[in-house]
Amino acid sequence: MRIDIVTIFPEFFDVLDISLLGKARANGLIELGVHNLRDFTHDRHHTVDDTPAGGGAGMVMKPEPWGEALDAVLENGADDPIIIFPSPAGVPFDQKMARELAHEQQIVFGCGRYEGIDQRVFDHYADRGRVRLVSLGDYVLNGGEVAVMAMIEAVGRLIPGVVGNPESLVEESHEDGLLEYPSYTKPAVWREREVPPVLRSGDHGAIARWRHEQQIERTRRVRPDLLPPEL
C-alpha cells in the first residue's frame, strides 16, 4: 500500500519511522510519502490560507496549493486512489472502515488546519475519484494530523504481514462487533487480586465461553449501542 500525506507540518509524521509501521515501511509493505503543502505555493510567505468568504473568524485554506499538491501526488499514483480528509464533519471512522481501507492500493490523506479547506477542493476531486471526509469522533482538533496518525495506525496494522501474529488481530475490540474480554497474565495473584480461575483451568471450552460472556457483559455495560438486538 502507498500512503501519501499532504500537511503543513510534515515533521509531525517523522514518528512513522519507528515501531510497527517503521518495520512495515522497511519491509516494503507500506510506502509513505509526506508532502509539505507550502511547497506548492509561489509567494514569498508560502501562503496557504485566506479570510473566509462571507466573513467570520479564522482563516480558510486556499484551494490553489491543495490543487497543485494533490495533482502532484495523484499524478503517478494508483489507478483508483482514495482521498481522505479528516474532519469533524466527516463520517465516523471505525474498525470496519479500517479493514476496508487496509485493502486500498493508495490512500491520500489531506490534513486541514485553521477553519478548514475551501469546499471546492473536495468537490473538484470528488468529481474525479473517491473523496471521503472522515471523523474520529464528536470533537474538534486544531488540525487533521493527529487524526491521520490514528487512522494510519489502525489501517496499517491490518495490512497482511505488518503484525507478526495475525491471530492477535482476531480477538480485538470491535473485530466481532463486541468489546474485547479483559486480559490477564502472570503472576496468579497480584496485590491479593487473583487471575480468574477459569483462565488457569486448561479447559479451553470453558475459557472460550467465559471470554465471550465477558465480552457481552463489558459491551452491555460500556457500549450498549454496540450490542446486537439478539443479546
Ligand SMILES: COC(=O)c1ccnc(N)c1
Ligand atoms: C481538523 O480536524 C479535526 O478537527 C478532526 C478530524 C477528525 N476527527 C475529528 N473529530 C476532528
